[in-house]
């Protein structure tokens with residue numbers, strides 16, 4: 275693995291040198307805080323890039339390797355130095371929060387990231403934030419931040435689908451676009467935004483829809499909020515659900531988040547996963563149900579018993595788009611429904627609502643609003 279990373283870095287270095295860009299010789303997977311400061315220009319916004327890893331920081335020994343590479347191999351210093359054009363957009367500085375594949379993103383890292391963003395945005399010296407992130411769970415982090423960032427200043431989450439060492443790597447332009455959006459006044463008060471592949475999505479709506487393609491991030495029903503074209507930012511829509519400064523969720527005093535698990539519904543399923551989740555200490559369960567969030571009779575027995583033990587059951591859907599409608603049977607069962615949130619985003623909202631209340635009625639109100 276080390277050898278693989280080393281060769282990838284040599285390739286990246288060679289590519290950058292050929293294109294006239296010099297990078298620091300230290301390109302190790304450094305997870306400590308790193309800061310890069312270009313000389314400050316007073317007329318430019320100050321944008322902080324918080325790096326967490328992912329493919330955008332990925333490296334491989336082969337330029338044609340777009341799947342077997344190592345995520346989170348390059349540090350923020352290297353990523354910033356690889357895009358010198360950033361200097362024209364903003365006074366950019368970087369900080370390494372973690373350097374991981376986003377499948378390893380945890381609740382404690384989410385809390386650390388959110389608290390750091392709130393501290394930075396409270397300063398008059400920071401005009402916007404860019405978070406670099408693995409694409410796999412990017413939508414979960416973006417939605418979490420959408421619910422807990424206490425600022426109208428732009429927060430843009432960005433990733434890539436091809437590692438930095440690949441032919442036609444998409445990371446550098448995605449990063450450039452993210453800093454561009456974060457530097458744009460119109461990006462204020464639009465909730466947390468996601469930029470990949472020249473599109474701007476709202477954290478509440480955007481989701482990863484393809485395992486490997488660069489046009490993977492889509493908002494199936496609500497659409498993008500804007501796009502970047504010809505080096506300009508265009509906004510067309512606004513997210514209508516509550517976010518950031520309108521949100522009641524506050525992480526400032528939270529040390530951990532309540533455990534919420536997701537259970538997938540399928541033919542011939544059973545109640546075992548419900549029993550196991552309850553036993554393992556879940557305070558909430560999201561059901562990735564069939565169609566309009568339906569649960570089989572066998573699994574339903576487990577879900578109902580979980581409610582009796584104080585666990586909040588929320589019906590979402592495995593379909594990928596559309597609303598899960600709230601039925602009278604949900605009131606009887608004391609179930610919550612997820613509106614149009616997919617299971618992984620419903621989990622984020624349920625964790626945060628559980629920091630406020632355990633009452634399914636009140637939790638349903640939150641799901642109707644956020």
Ligand code: ASP
Pocket residue numbers: 327328329330345374375376377407408409410411433434435436
């Ligand atoms: N495994 C990577 C991650 O999510 C995939 C990516 O970034 O595209 O960290």
